[in-house]
Amino acid sequence: MSVELYFLGAGKPASGDKPAALKNIALNLTAMDWQLHSFQNIARPSQTHFIGGYHIEDVVRQYPELNFTVASDWQHRTALDSLLTAPFNGRPVITSYSDTLFRRDFVNRLIETSADVTMVIDSAWQQRYQGRSQTDMVAAETLLVNGEEVEFTGLMHLSSKAVDVLQGELNNARLNSDQALTQLQGKSLLALIAFFEQTTCSINYVDVRGDWAEFNSPTDIANFILGTKADTLARLEHRVKKSVIGKQESFTTLQWRSQPQQVINAIRGQFGDSQLVVRSSSKGEDNWHSSNAGGFESILNVSGVDDGELTEAVNAVVDSYGKPQTDSDQVLVQAFLTDVAMAGVVFTCTLESGAPYYRFNFDDSTQSTESVTAGTHGELRTVLVSKLCPEALSKSAAELNPVLTAVQELEQILGFDKLDIEFAVDNQGHVHIFQVRPVVVNHDNYDIDIDRIKASIDTDLERFKQLQERLPFICGDNTLFANMPDWNPAEIIGTRPKPLAFSLYQQLITNDVWAQQRAEYGYKDVRPYPLIVAFSGQPYVDVRASFNSFLPKDLSVESGERIVNAYLTILRDNPHYHDKIEFDVAFTIWTPDFQAKAQQRLMPYGVTQQDIDLLELGLKAITRRALTRLQDDIASIATLSLRSKQIVASSITPIDKVLALLDDCKRFGTLAFSHAARAGFVATTMLNYLVGSGALAESRKLQFLNSFTTVAGDFEQDKASYVNGSVSEQALIEKYGHLRPGTYEVTTQAYWEDPQQYILPSEAAAASHDTSDFEFTEQEISAIEQLLNGLESELSWHQFS
Missing domain, CATH: 3.30.470.20 (ATP-grasp fold, B domain)
Structure with a gap:
């Protein structure tokens, strides 16, 4: 065991963020684990050296028993440059790249060679595995041996004589203006062949015949x-x-x-x-x-x-x-x-x-x-x-x-x-x-760290247990988590959002604005509880908080407890309802069929008739106010527009601008948006009730919806106007350029950054939005009046429509 072993691992890996030596191969084994196992009969840890650069501190932390040398300026140096910094001590040397794998029995035979320099080559390099890319083939270190092109594996054995020759030349170079060192500097390990050919050292080649691997391809x-x-x-x-x-x-x-x-x-x-x-x-x-x-x-x-x-x-x-x-x-x-x-x-x-x-x-x-x-x-x-x-x-x-x-x-x-x-x-x-x-999928872009995954899951488990506890001012014995109820994070930011997108969504909507809107609307104020929590970076709705936010504010605690627990049990028994809780689980507004539906849905779960009557009373009041409040709720949008221009034009620092704009966006923008979204849900539910009761045909509902303008309709109309020349490209960009696919994902392009793709239509694609006139029939008017009478609303059918 008198051989010195040098792993050359200074460079950044071709993929991923870990040093090549720390790449996971299998069963929690890193590349270094595999290599140390392969070379364990050749060199003890005290005789094993790692010459590194990229994140060498991580390798040191995981393998403190090894010897380490930092290759200076490693970003611009070669593997041979790294080797020339090795602390040779006259013993035989084996070198290996840190991103290659060899079998132990082959390594054991390597030291049996009698040559001073033994280079391990691969004559089967072009067929070593199926599908080797042309890029990888071109990048391979090849040389001619007996007229045949072979690949150099990076594995090399130098006898004591060869080490002394190399060390002597390096010492002479340091004493004589670095001439010899300059001849080798910046070159690949293959340059050592020409170097040793000029000496009395014998050179031999050992063929591994395809039985090795490098990290260029998981295949x-x-x-x-x-x-x-x-x-x-x-x-x-x-x-x-x-x-x-x-x-x-x-x-x-x-x-x-x-x-x-x-x-x-x-x-x-x-x-x-x-x-x-x-x-x-x-x-x-x-x-x-x-x-x-x-x-x-x-x-x-x-x-x-x-x-x-x-x-x-x-x-x-x-x-x-x-x-x-x-x-x-x-x-x-x-x-x-x-x-x-x-x-x-x-x-x-x-x-x-x-x-x-x-x-x-x-x-x-x-x-x-x-x-x-x-x-x-x-x-x-x-x-x-x-x-x-x-x-x-x-x-x-x-x-x-x-x-x-x-x-x-x-x-x-x-x-x-x-x-x-x-x-x-x-x-x-x-x-x-x-x-x-x-498994035939390339996972090169993922550095799976089992310990981090376990720590994250353990943290999630502990948090999940904590969140099951009863909370002050919140009804419900425990909670559920799902990614599609209430402000649907799976749809809006995705199940695996980037941290910034998730953070923006929480800041602008789900930390407090969502609850403020509901409190202003007449529902229970659940602040300071957030709507969405993260488990290992994935967003989940706290369903108990969501259900509480749909209770009328004056509902008794006792009734709230029974109702929320019933909602939770219904969803637990029917997890497929998680994307339609306002239709199949919770009651959030009043319609004339409320009593029948509530009795059928809730009474089997312990909700009393008195609870249902109180819930109806509160939802009626909320629904009545919803029909008349929209303009006041969204008036702040005009303020947002004016203030944002003033903030952008100000001389405050960029970070202060960001913070001011975010705060304004919450106070004057997303709160109003939340109110508008709730009003839209109320209106849609009313229309759906009329359709379900047979008072309004589905086709008539669609005609009604097409009779007024929407943002999407305006967008299509403006694009049509652009095609016929009445609206300019600049006007379209100024009006819609701030939009982006994935509203909260600010790293994606905004419409103004690629208007040709997102805004400007082809003539064939552009079409005018038809907003044809619509009039309710007498029968439909009668049904609307009956609905309003049941709601005890003073609105006329005309004001309602």
């Missing part, structure tokens, strides 16, 4: 760890104890083309007269850049004694590979399983980001082994369970526990935790594994 890592489907199953067949991997017979397309009868004989010798499954095992299935799951044929229930049927099945699988085919593409044959209780696919990470969750997609009703993969059955079940708490599976789908146990064993054996596993469970409860593949 490379997956292929290095797993191999093809047939390779993986063969490695697992005799090692698994928690599942069954049936015998297999695999062969290459070259073997099939050249010796088909020999292949058939081997299959028959393996399986006799059993029914078979002929499966694909192409390298193309493991291509990270395109998902081919299900794209290649798998033929089920093939006769093992019918040469013609077997030949036809194999040809169908081979033909599904398309052209060109590689001679190393394989076909896999297994016995056909008929005794199926459940079958499906499990992913051992999320497809979107690689986060640590198991996702089970399965069919436990048709006894088919391919209903999930082929998409032939609509009644499939999906279950997700966190890897941080896999025991939770017992609560939601205990029948999957044996599958989970089998999957976890596969992860441990393979040392890889981004798997796509096809399974079946027979009627005796045995888990059968048909396929094990890497």
Whole structure:
């Protein structure tokens, strides 16, 4: 163990924010974990050096037992520049890039070389994995060895003599104007070949023949760890104890083309007269850049004694590979399983980001082994369970526990935790594994930190428990959270908003303006409770706060308690109502059918007739006032426009302008907007009641709605005017340019930044908004008057309409 080991990891990684050495490979193992394991027989931690630059402090924090050297000006230096800063001490040296992986047995053999300089090369570099990009091929460090172009892997062994020669030259350079150092500076490690050729050191090349990986492509890592489907199953067949991997017979397309009868004989010798499954095992299935799951044929229930049927099945699988085919593409044959209780696919990470969750997609009703993969059955079940708490599976789908146990064993054996596993469970409860593949989604842009995820979930859990407690001045024994009720965050800012968009939405609406509007309208004042809370950055409505904000302000606490608890129970029993709580759960305004609906909906949940009468009294008052207050509620909009111009034109600092504009936006803008939105809901509910009672036809409602102008209608009208030349482009931009897709996402373009896309129409697209005249019929007028009489409103039908 007298070798010094140097990891060269100064540069910024090609993707993500972590240093390459800290990239997660699998099962919470980082690249450095893998490398230290591979080199553990070569060098102790005290003999291991990391030469870094980019976020080297993070590497130091995680591996304090190593030796560290900071490469100065690493942003503009090469790997060779980093190596030249190494504190050589005359011992033999092994160097490796920090973003490569090698097998331990190969590394162990490396020090057996007798040459002074040993360069590890790859003659199979162009075929190491399917789908290697041209950009990656061009970037590869290649050289000619015996007339053949090969790739240099960055792994290199220098004897004590070679180290002394290099160190001597560097010392001489420092004494003689840095001439020798200048010759090497700024060059790649390959420049050492020419350097040592000028000395008496012997040079040797060792070929790893494709059996290594670098981080340029996750495909490379997956292929290095797993191999093809047939390779993986063969490695697992005799090692698994928690599942069954049936015998297999695999062969290459070259073997099939050249010796088909020999292949058939081997299959028959393996399986006799059993029914078979002929499966694909192409390298193309493991291509990270395109998902081919299900794209290649798998033929089920093939006769093992019918040469013609077997030949036809194999040809169908081979033909599904398309052209060109590689001679190393394989076909896999297994016995056909008929005794199926459940079958499906499990992913051992999320497809979107690689986060640590198991996702089970399965069919436990048709006894088919391919209903999930082929998409032939609509009644499939999906279950997700966190890897941080896999025991939770017992609560939601205990029948999957044996599958989970089998999957976890596969992860441990393979040392890889981004798997796509096809399974079946027979009627005796045995888990059968048909396929094990890497998840074919590139997660390069996500640096999954398990510890941070766990800390975030733990914080969320604790907060969730705290928010279940009873709150002062708020009715309801506990609460629910959903992302679509009341100011619908899922629709308005999305389920995964950027922090700034989320913060703006909270500041402008959901922290206090939402509650202020309802208090001014006549509902219960629930301030200072916010409407929306965040769990791991995702917005959720506090449904208890929302339901409280729809109680009339004068409703007794006792009635409020019974009503809110009833609302919560109804939603808990019917979670599909979460996007329509004002229609199917809570009563927020009065309509003539209120009593009948409220009795039917609420009394089974403990709400009394007296509660319903008091609720009706309060909602009637709110609804009456709603019909006459809109103009006063939105009058502040004019003030907002004037004040914003004065603030923008002022000489105060930009940050003070931002704060002043935000405050004005709340006081004079979003509060008025909230009032207008509530008035719109009241009007729509009234119209819908008239339609539901048969007094107004749906077509007549639409005619009525089309009879007055809206902002959207004005927009279309102005675009039509632009087309005919009566409105200028500048006028359109001044009027609508402040808008943007995703109102609160200020990093997206505003309309003025790309008017051609958002504002200016083509002549074909522009159309005038038709605001045809509308008159109610006598029958419709009579129905409106009856509604107003029931509401005890002094409005005439004409004022109402």
